[in-house]
Amino acid sequence: MNAIVTMDALTVDTGVRDLRAADHLLHTLAAELALPEDAFGCTHLVRGDRPRVALSLAFPSEPLLRTAQERLTARGYEVTPGVPDPMGRAVLYPGVSSLTGTLTIAELLSRSAIARVTVLGSPGQPAPDTELVTRDHVRPHWHDGELVLTAMPAVGGTLVPFEVPDPTPCCADH
Template sequence: MTTAHHDVPGVRSVIGVDAGTASLREADHLIHQLLEGLGLPPGTIACTHLVRTDARSGVAVSFAVRGEEAAEEAWRRLTGPAGPVSGAVLGERAYGPEQAVRVAALAAAEHVRRSGGRAVVYPGVERLSGTVTVADLPALTAIEDVVVVGSPSPDRQGPDPATSVITRDHVRPEWRDGRLTLALVPAAAGALAPFEVPNPTPCCADHV
């Protein structure tokens, strides 16, 4: 399913962060910590990125922040004496040791290109609790495409818009080919559910 979906208007600045997190659970927790600690505004899109370099395997995070002033304030807090990260990048600016900066830059580049990244926080995510419909996903949130794993849709129409989606209060779309795309799988009684189950990140159940 695809739509001419709205996005939150305004230019976004992308900040990449490496704090040495090793798992999705840790990275999800870090995202919620930083959203609060950096005072990031509504409409921020925060993603996790699996990274593998010669010296580091784990998960980095990125934040697409609306408004230059908000991004500058977040950068000031992030790179201050009490900054909670090992490495960070914003545009051409870098903070931290070379290896951490490299990882942060990889995450930021994926988000800028919208070629990768698993969205943890995005416009409308707070509306995805309990059971919704396929039609609700693009109507209420920044999700643009919906696909069912194992059921290709050449016409990009996707599943029936009226189909129920059991969110399990854990909906993590990913950037694919420039669009925020949610993968679903069949669930009980003809319903669908997000491909990713909440088990990897139980610590963040209260955040979403």
């Protein structure tokens, strides 16, 4: 079962419409709520008549959840129990602050809650000594109850996370 689902979790609907703003808001909320290192903060794309990015926060204990729920509700956010879906994109998770610079896959896995790494176009997992250039932006997704980082090949036999830190907006040159 998905670890984030088994923790005490809540969904925060802030009306944010893009991932960069949602990431920034998650970091702001984590600081304001003094979230512990073992909390999770994820983004979830909500489709339909009002597309947006919902946030989920998962806590190691129920009292932390209650406090966060009270503070977020007082700020005017729509807060509901649980997570919107099991496929969240993790922004805050145990070990994320140590994933900077260039790391081996073994270091990435031992330092964080990420369970495995997949490489686009490759059937297997990368060797433990393969280097990953993090670009200080590592956003794994929940998949079958595990945090999985998708990477892609880069220069010199290294890997980089699939998600880039500063994507070029669509039609930026128009």
